[in-house]
Amino acid sequence: xxxxxxxxxxxxxxxxxxxxxxxxxxxxxxxxxxxxxxxxxxxxxxxxxxxxxxxxxxxxxxxxxxxxxxxxxxxxxxxxxxxxxxxxxxxxxxxxxxxxxxxxxxxxxxxxxxxxxxxxxxxxxxxxxxxxxxxxxxxxxxxxxxxxxxxxxxxxxxxxxxxxxxxxxxxxxxxxxxxxxxxxxxxxxxxxxxxxxxxxxxxxxxxxxxxxxxxxxxxxxxxxxxxxxxxxxxxxxxxxxxxxxxxxxxxxxxxxxxxxxxxxxxxxxxxxxxxxxxxxxxxxxxxxxxxxxxxxxxxxxxxxxxxxx
Amino acid sequence: xxxxxxxxxxxxxxxxxxxxxxxxxxxxxxxxxxxxxxxxxxxxxxxxxxxxxxxxxxxxxxxxxxxxxxxxxxxxxxxxxxxxxxxxxxxxxxxxxxxxxxxxxxxxxxxxxxxxxxxxxxxxxxxxxxxxxxxxxxxxxxxxxxxxxxxxxxxxxxxxxxxxxxxxxxxxxxxxxxxxxxxxxxxxxxxxxxxxxxxxxxxxxxxxxxxxxxxxxxxxxxxxxxxxxxxxxxxxxxxxxxxxxxxxx
Ligand SMILES: Cc1cc2nc3c(=O)[nH]c(=O)nc-3n(C[C@H](O)[C@H](O)[C@H](O)COP(=O)(O)OP(=O)(O)OC[C@H]3O[C@@H](n4cnc5c(N)ncnc54)[C@H](O)[C@@H]3O)c2cc1C
Ligand SMILES: Cc1cc2nc3c(=O)[nH]c(=O)nc-3n(C[C@H](O)[C@H](O)[C@H](O)COP(=O)(O)OP(=O)(O)OC[C@H]3O[C@@H](n4cnc5c(N)ncnc54)[C@H](O)[C@@H]3O)c2cc1C
Numbered sequence: 001x002x003x004x005x006x007x008x009x010x011x012x013x014x015x016x017x018x019x020x021x022x023x024x025x026x027x028x029x030x031x032x033x034x035x036x037x038x039x040x041x042x043x044x045x046x047x048x049x050x051x052x053x054x055x056x057x058x059x060x061x062x063x064x065x066x067x068x069x070x071x072x073x074x075x076x077x078x079x080x081x082x083x084x085x086x087x088x089x090x091x092x093x094x095x096x097x098x099x100x101x102x103x104x105x106x107x108x109x110x111x112x113x114x115x116x117x118x119x120x121x122x123x124x125x126x127x128x129x130x131x132x133x134x135x136x137x138x139x140x141x142x143x144x145x146x147x148x149x150x151x152x153x154x155x156x157x158x159x160x161x162x163x164x165x166x167x168x169x170x171x172x173x174x175x176x177x178x179x180x181x182x183x184x185x186x187x188x189x190x191x192x193x194x195x196x197x198x199x200x201x202x203x204x205x206x207x208x209x210x211x212x213x214x215x216x217x218x219x220x221x222x223x224x225x226x227x228x229x230x231x232x233x234x235x236x237x238x239x240x241x242x243x244x245x246x247x248x249x250x251x252x253x254x255x256x257x258x259x260x261x262x263x264x265x266x267x268x269x270x271x272x273x274x275x276x277x278x279x280x281x282x283x284x285x286x287x288x289x290x291x292x293x294x295x296x297x298x299x300x301x302x303x304x305x306x307x308x309x
Numbered sequence: 310x311x312x313x314x315x316x317x318x319x320x321x322x323x324x325x326x327x328x329x330x331x332x333x334x335x336x337x338x339x340x341x342x343x344x345x346x347x348x349x350x351x352x353x354x355x356x357x358x359x360x361x362x363x364x365x366x367x368x369x370x371x372x373x374x375x376x377x378x379x380x381x382x383x384x385x386x387x388x389x390x391x392x393x394x395x396x397x398x399x400x401x402x403x404x405x406x407x408x409x410x411x412x413x414x415x416x417x418x419x420x421x422x423x424x425x426x427x428x429x430x431x432x433x434x435x436x437x438x439x440x441x442x443x444x445x446x447x448x449x450x451x452x453x454x455x456x457x458x459x460x461x462x463x464x465x466x467x468x469x470x471x472x473x474x475x476x477x478x479x480x481x482x483x484x485x486x487x488x489x490x491x492x493x494x495x496x497x498x499x500x501x502x503x504x505x506x507x508x509x510x511x512x513x514x515x516x517x518x519x520x521x522x523x524x525x526x527x528x529x530x531x532x533x534x535x536x537x538x539x540x541x542x543x544x545x546x547x548x549x550x551x552x553x554x555x556x557x558x
Binding site: 010066068069070073091092093095096097098099100101102103104106107108109110111112121125126127128129130131132133134135136137138139172174175176177178179180181182183189191195220228231232237238239244245247252253263264270273274275276282287288289290291292293294295301304305308309 | 320322325326328335347402403404407426427429430431432433434435436438439440441442443445446447448449450451453463466467468469470471472473474475476477478481486487488522523524525526527528529530531532535536537538539540541543544545547548550551555557558
């Protein structure tokens with residue numbers, strides 16, 4: 001039986017975490033993908049080019065426009081019969097939708113896998129990544145969310161899959177979409193960035209993010225992230241948060257500035273290839289995971305760094 | 310409207326967990342246990358809704374070993390009215406937890422269930438979504454703002470790009486994100502009062518729920534440790550190392 005990957009996309013196209021989910025799915029069998037939304041012919045065409053994908057299922061209906069969990073889960077359940085595994089990246093949408101679909105299928109989902117051992121056995125981080133559990137599922141069908149940072153994404157092009165329309169699934173409309181506030185940024189997205197520079201409570205306010213971090217991000221083509229403390233204090237919006245309960249990232253280079261290195265923060269970034277920490281406290285736990293640590297006052301270090309780049 | 314809040318006893322978030330040497334799990338013996346932080350937020354939200362006159366009664370439910378009573382007592386001290394312990398020594402997965410919560414929610418006739426978005430031990434982030442599915446109720450996950458009125462809930466959700474607002478017909482399931490509220494500390498008088506509040510105990514079998522796990526843990530291991538790094542004296546050295554040694558800029 002083939003495996004089904006539910007795609008995440010927005011106006012800019014298919015999200016990179018979905019390409020990582022396809023890479024995970026390819027270890028399990030032939031890959032079909034589901035594009036659900038309203039007016040998604042363009043996305044479907046792009047999905048057909050993803051290497052390794054043999055079929056694109058398209059559900060084009062206003063009911064799917066905002067990927068609300070209730071209609072999405074019903075749709076997935078209506079298609080599930082043909083698939084051994086159903087996967088989605090562990091994005092906000094994947095985490096919202098897939099467990100709901102799993103419950104309707106009477107399946108215990110396997111959340112946020114970081115490795116595939118075999119068709120039934122998967123590795124997943126627990127306790128904020130302080131332990132890795134290898135779990136084996138006894139369910140006939142597997143419903144899985146994928147930790148994108150753990151799988152190299154497949155390229156955006158190279159394949160030629162068939163496109164097939166699927167019917168809208170029945171769903172009682174008990175939820176509706178009212179609106180959204182999406183942060184606008186010229187920067188790359190955190191989950192797709194090659195370089196990330198994150199600030200913590202040490203930044204003191206939002207203006208300092210703009211004045212000291214943004215110019216460096218600009219020079220490095222980096223995404224900007226933050227600790228929970230910086231988000232809670234209102235320096236930056238919630239979607240900047242990196243950590244156990246924010247975004248999980250693994251860029252080539254992660255620069256942590258004025259962040260102490262609480263386990264919940266480390267959980268979101270300790271798989272980065274190279275970690276740089278700037279902190280005035282030489283005993284800050286962040287230095288234990290940093291490849292390069294610089295003890296110093298960020299208000300001196302950041303302007304110097306900007307000049308040196 | 311009655312509210313149900315699910316509270317889980319977990320290893321305290323300040324504890325650095327250790328993997329057992331036989332790789333069967335993590336060391337929980339002698340480790341400080343607390344209410345899952347997201348569940349404190351769930352209890353706080355329910356108590357605020359009661360203070361506003363939107364909720365009439367708050368029932369705190371926990372599924373787990375006898376000591377989960379302590380977690381329920383914490384919820385009662387924060388302002389929940391009574392507790393239900395579904396006692397089991399088995400490791401219950403989110404699917405089984407959701408099945409149990411469904412039965413409790415239906416028995417109690419609640420207008421909404423509030424849960425944490427994830428438990429910080431197993432990090433599954435699944436139970437609320439599964440409960441909503443089993444009940445056929447709509448879900449508002451990762452909530453950073455909740456408005457409950459007769460008939461409907463308006464929930465602002467933390468999503469990858471920012472915030473999204475949805476409207477749900479009640480009854481509904483809501484899961485809490487970090488910024489929904491700041492949970493109160495229980496005052497001493499309230500802790501004393503909580504001792505007199507009722508906690509009823511049930512078994513999963515009383516609710517006709519089969520808790521047999523679907524997942525078997527084959528092993529639990531330490532993640533690979535990072536090689537220890539170096540301290541650099543100044544910005545010039547840092548930039549030089551990033552360019553020539555790490556080759557990342
Ligand atoms: C359930 C739960 C979930 C959580 N999830 C997350 C999560 O997903 N992500 C997350 O990040 N946190 C999370 N946390 C919070 C986490 O425990 C920490 O509280 C948080 O990460 C601390 O942020 P911080 O390092 O910015 O602040 P602090 O710990 O206050 O550290 C500030 C650092 O800045 C340094 N500093 C100050 N001034 C300067 C200066 N001028 N120059 C240089 N350095 C300076 C200080 O030395 C200090 O090390 C969670 C907590 C809980 C309970
Ligand atoms: C194979 C396996 C073995 C395990 N072995 C053990 C073990 O030996 N010891 C152990 O302590 N745990 C063990 N667990 C973990 C335990 O079973 C988890 O509680 C379960 O998997 C739920 O995951 P979660 O709490 O991360 O759910 P999430 O979906 O992240 O939880 C979200 C929310 O659901 C509610 N909730 C979840 N569970 C409960 C509960 N029990 N009571 C009340 N509300 C709840 C809370 O509001 C919580 O915030 C094991 C899990 C598995 C899969």
